[in-house]
Amino acid sequence: MKTIAKLMLCTVALVQPVVHASSTPDSPHLMTTGYGQVVATPDMAEFSVKVIESKSTAERAKKAVDQAVTEFLEALASQGVKKEDISSSNLYLAPQYHYPKEGKAELTGYRASRTIKVSVGELGKLNQFLDVALKSGINQVDNIELKVKDKASYIERARAAAIKDAQQKAESVAQGFGQQLGGVWRVTYNNSSQPVVATRAMAMDSRMESNSYQDSSIVIRDRVEVIFKLD
Structure with missing residues (x-):
């Protein structure tokens, strides 16, 4: 009985309201x-671009994306952009389907994409780098963020x-x-x-x-x- 009484007292103590300041x-x-x-x-900026390619096979889609990314990175390097100012995502590859009203879905090809983010230390060069992206086969600008x-x-x-x-x-x-x-x-x-x-x-x-x-x-x-x- 003493043990039970002690447990009851402990329980009551635990449920007492806490007084806040x-x-x-x-x-x-x-x-x-x-x-x-x-x-x-x-006085500086950061932009992200993406290359998206749809081809009949996964290999062709990947090859087209890799070619555009490689050309873009090489062009940036020639413009004096440092490696630490560039980051790129992994290749994203997904099958593309046609869905008829009747019957099963039909595979029509593959879509591949990669995103590249570039930090521009001189704002005056922003348009220049965007032009480089365009000429390299990059076909989408996701975001441009101006910074100080x-x-x-x-x-x-x-x-x-x-x-x-x-x-x-x-x-x-x-x-x-x-x-x-x-x-x-x-x-x-x-x-x-x-x-x-x-x-x-x-x-x-x-x-x-x-x-x-x-x-x-x-x-x-x-x-x-x-x-x-x-x-």
Whole structure:
């Protein structure tokens, strides 16, 4: 019986509610959210292209894709692009079928594809590399992302602007109610937002025009939530 009693006491102790610390102070306080934004001019880019070929046999489809990729990589190397700035996916190969209204599916051929991603350190060479891709047999652009080399400094500036915005808002509101702003009770910060960048998606053909990205911009945003005490 003593053993059972001890077990019952342990069980009661385990199911006792857990008391959490208060999310806001008991004393008068003010909550604000500060926003910061920095506009940057892109000075580099990253683009991904794909070559897709459909042939009667898997061997022919693979050969056509490999030929285009090899020619493209060799052309990039001749343009001074380093190997570490290029990454390529494995070959994707899939059978293609025709589905008649009646009867079994009919094998019509095979489709092969590979994706190549290239980092461009000089934005002015972006169109040049896209032209190289076109001439090499690459037939699709999946994505073009404009970037900045010193991204960390822009994020820091956006964060500083968000902190300043939160402070100014808090001081203004406190003064409006005839209160004196005290110290910081809690800061909530989570830089989960991503820079707003320009992207492009297009099919590549002989009619493709040369686009200029020199006048584009990147917006980097940040935010911070603060709880101030009121004196």
